[in-house]
Amino acid sequence: MLRALGRTEAVLAAVLLVAMAVLIFVGGVARMVRHPLNWTTDFATCFFAWAAFLAADVAWRRDSLLSIDVIAGRLEAPARRWLRLVNLVLICFFLIYVIWAGTRLAILSSARSFQGIPWISYSWVTMSLPVGATLLLLTTGTKIVALLREARSDDPSEGRRG
Template identity: 40%
Template sequence: MTGMKKAYETFCKVEETLVKVFLMGIVVFVFSSAIFRTIGSPLNWAVDMSMLFFAWMVFLGADVAMRHTELVNVDLFFRRFPDKAQMGIYLLWQVLILAFLGMLVAYGVPLTIESSKRLFQTMTISYSWATLSVPVGSVLMMVTTVIKIVRTWTTKTIGRGGAGECC
């Protein structure tokens, strides 16, 4: 199990690095595009590349956010319940998240296949590279959610996440 945990921790670091690279890429592409447009030589491909990076940054970033924090939580309301009720609500909420993510995968895969013939306007790559972020990111968030459910079930405490927490 330690080898699997180590591999997952490495994956988490790679994922976080990718999110940072995508964000920085978007900033560079949009800024460069604006500068070059101002001087009369627009970089039309930069907008498409930004859209591609944005799609992946959103879904990978959502997985990172789910791992580090309680992404969706109404704490003021939640804390008024007894501990056992909090546990039940928390686990129910995680199951609902799993169901929603499952629907994103179920609809995202056909969308990716359908988008395979569509190309970005200025690049010769398929738009399915952008739409693939939906099912891939959703599967990654499902893994994160299952880890949270298992951890909560085995420790009988609701994990609050935290900086650096991976698994």
């Protein structure tokens, strides 16, 4: 199921980025022929917000985010695992806060129209924050579970029980 979610996220992020580029191009051409379409930039901004959070989760899921291992690289494997676990737990706390604050922001902005378009709520943009953070939290949780399983399988006392 998580693999299907990852593929769906990647496809949706790519579609949103392509749609964003197309909207910006169409808006530029329309402006050039003296028929500006101001809404194209607004929708491109909305698509960018969603694509950014989806792509962040895709990169996090694939371990493709930038990391600096100056300290961790010098530690023994058990200490390195503990440091990684502490980092992942801190990330979880941060993401939980982002979910809470982003949901609150989306609720507060529900009455606001998106860039003056009365039939679209600004919440469609702000919901990208808690939705993206929820996906990142799910990915972080799977990383914690995998790390704990790895630590358990490497534990030499595990085989001596019995």
